[in-house]
Amino acid sequence: MTCKASRSRPCSRKSYPRSNMLGFKRIGAILLGLSSLWTTVAVPLEAHNLTDTARSFLTTRAKNAVPSAPRFVIYSDKFVSGETGPPPVSMVQGYNVFALSFLLTEGAFDKAEEWTQLTDAQRSSVKSQYAAAGIQIIVSLFGSTDAPTSSGADPVATANTMAAFVKQFNLDGVDVDYEDFNAINAGDGRAEQWLTDFTRQLRNQLPQGQFILTHAPVAPWFSPGKFGGGAYLTVNQNVGSLIDWYNVQFYNQGTSEYTTCSGLLTTSSGTWPQSALFQIAASGVPLSKLVIGKPATTGDASNGFIPTSTLAQCVSQAKNQGWSAGVMVWEFPDAAAAWIQDVRSIAFPE
Template identity: 75%
Template sequence: MVSLNIFRLALTLICLTSLSLVSSAPTSNATSADLSPKASEILARATPSAPHFVIYSDKFVSGLTGPPPVAQVTGYNVFALSFLLIEGAFDKAIEWTWLSASERASVKAEYAAAGIKLIVSVFGATDAPTSTGADPISTANTMAAWVKEFDLDGIDVDYEDFNAINAGDGKAEAWLVSFTRQLRTQLPQGTFILTHAPVAPWFSPGRFGGGAYLTVDQQVGSLIDWYNVQFYNQGTSEYTTCDGLLSTSSSTWPKTALFQIAASGIPLSKLVIGKPATTGDASNGFMSTATLAGCLQQAKGRGWNAGVMVWEFPDAAASWIRDVRSQAFPE
């Protein structure tokens, strides 16, 4: 994904009583009225179950600061403000900070009522954290603190340090593993969303010396809620038919179609299919909404239901996801 490059500290520790309430939430008969305000807040923020309908937002939109009105993104359940970089927030992420605390609270309430989580996406195409020598622990701490300071529901790791992955020496994978583990110490699972957005080829067995995302998943996959897989920007004919997207990828990036990735050990339930909204939102990999809707229907018929991701608002909005969901996940 491409950053446009336009340009409350950590929350109070939750008491042990609140933590015990949260951990028992799935089987408890307690209502929100029985819980402390902090416990109720955590339960409301808990990781949503599949399917996930994710939309990124990085473009400047005249007259709009921060997320759009809910009506414009009806049909999605995750909205990703992009991007938070090592040097700070930019684009839609910094716009979020421009809103007052009361304005942010109002937006959060509106989105929560519509069942939409607000998260921040980090890095993108602008940052190369491994190659530039960023420390994974301090970077994770800083970014997690930003998420909590500005009261978001989680974080998406859009790591695009291609040189580091291509080096094949395992340093990129080790960086991502350390970064992810530290994020989880600061943003506990079940309380905050933590996703990654790898390009599909990074799941190709034997193509990268360090194992790319197969290694990442083996080591910290249990800490990652799902993958917003970028099935685009990888070649003019890659992932542009239902067969190429779902069943059999080309020899250029072998075994990286959806069900091939699952066959390599990645949980099918975590593989969200990512696509660009228009031909202008990516170099290649675009599918029309009608074609993509048909592919999703095929995939669901084979046991998949993880959901779909799109890059980006406002090129995609409520009508885009309505059309894409129409056959497999009608509203």
């Protein structure tokens, strides 16, 4: 998918063709079979036939499983030859959240689907190794190929099904990568209400403190007065207390947007006013929840790339001004342990 930014339609995270999209198999078939339930209010957990391992996970899950700031988040969607599921933990040392992408309304694809291909024992082994390194494994929802509001998906039923996936497959939570731009741009409030209802039901199913629940909006969706429904300023007002943090996409929004420390941190352009980091905080979004998101390379986004040496300086400047939320990157393997080590080197050395 190729996307060009404009004032009316900010681009999504992905700017390359999804040529590696995998056919969904066991869990995809389960979720697709549940599509008739989208208009129902609840999907009983027992209906998903959880394995004994998953039930044990739910009954023994430790409290306070959400990492404290700073959060260092890496997404994984690309096919890696010879690798099913997450990479060896040494390759992502320095992060504390690893996001498998994506779980869609029609099923699990790409790295999320690969996770379902592992056996319970294999998943348990990976989880143990990652936990020992202080890394939580979550699943990212929707992405650029899914438009749940525009397609008429019921937010409560969708939340129930996706929360059941998390529990069945022993994951630490979800990231809501909502990129239904047509719904947000409509300005009628439907997108904001959908996200509100969806987030509330996700949190009902995935209790706060026990499961991670993040959102990954593009930075312009925090720009005051640009969207009729208020975009993520409305979402934050409605359900911000239920969201652990925001993996803000400071990229794909124009060739000169968020490409300097000033533009990223304090003074966004007139195209997307008041959408730099500290400007978003000034609009009422907690600074502690604003994780800076960047592409790993110029090939991972249409624009918005900053070299790690420059990004490290920006992160240090932000920390000196009272911010410590963390950094997100799209995506592995273009970013790995060395990438986050460079970015953390000044402000958050390991």
